[in-house]
Amino acid sequence: MGIKGLSKLLAEHAPRAAVKRRVEDYRGRIIAVDASLSIYQFLIVVGRKGSELLTNEAGEVTSHLQGMLNRTVRMLEAGIKPVFVFDGEPPEMKKKELAKRSLRRDDATKDLNRALEIGDEESIEKHSKRTVKVTKKHNDDCKRLLRLMGVPIVEAPGEAEAQCAALCENHQVYAIASEDMDSLTFGARRFLRHLTDLGYKKSPVIEFEVSKVLEDLGLTMDQFIDLCILSGCDYCENIKGIGGQRALKLIRQHGCIEEVLQNLKQTRFSVPEDWPYLEVRTLFKEPNVCTGIPDFVWTSPDSEGLMDFLSTENSFSPDRVTKAVEKIKAASDRYSPGRLNRLTSVASLQGPHIDKVLQEKI
């Protein structure tokens, strides 16, 4: 779940760090997207009727494919060059948190069964959403889909979030798109929220720049990381009674967790036993990520492969697949730089939208 209350804390204490932008501002930019988080959202919401999701003829869930296909086509149409980053092994520090989540899913499953017996539709849906877990198959399906679409993917050795931040740090991507605030803690220079879910609702993209966050909070990056650990993160327990507000005050006052702990001794706040803040700090500062990833390429979609995978294997309507392929090709024709010299003629054929692209390129 990222960092507890960080988004609210920044809204209050670093209002200048978040800037509203339009999707068009990212035309031509390479954006890293946390794939696993997207898949989770799709399983929560796409094609859901009570506890049922979209499935193929074999009864296997296809909501993640539907979501990934639509959203990726949409990004390409907006001229964005997406790179999807997949989770690898979770860090040892996160095992406790994952165990907790697994228990919560068990509880949800019990609640769901009770709701199913009673036939209470509202709570069937609510509890069913709480049982959602992203499996290896979901991930593999989406990797295969993206490869067929010609969209690059990265398989992170550890947390996708951390890998995204590293790509941004190495200037291999312009920004990272996620809803998870710990992107900032991992040091992503530019971090976008709501890049994915605009379209119909007109909520703007919110861009955070880590340098502005630090400036507004008056903290160094090391202090910001300590603030996040104190506020509560996925990797260790938090101190009861200390949330974002107190954490910020304490870090501003004492400068680092070591000093904060010294001063907390004569207060009512008690630090959990074996509180591994040092390891967590290292995890944020030196996460398990790949470097030296070759430059990304977006290739033309494999239309036959997509037809096989989506239509034959997963019961998508062939018409839908054909349309998606056409959209991907059209987007690549519009935005690939090599074809810029042809835009004048294309512009007259395809109307004002292309004119706008042309003006911006010139």
Place this chain on the structure above:
DNA sequence: CTCAGCCA
């Protein structure tokens, strides 16, 4: 979530 179709 995203799309298509319908209607004010």
Place this chain on the structure above:
DNA sequence: TGGCTGAGG
């Protein structure tokens, strides 16, 4: 046009 609704597999 823009908001609402139902469907997608």
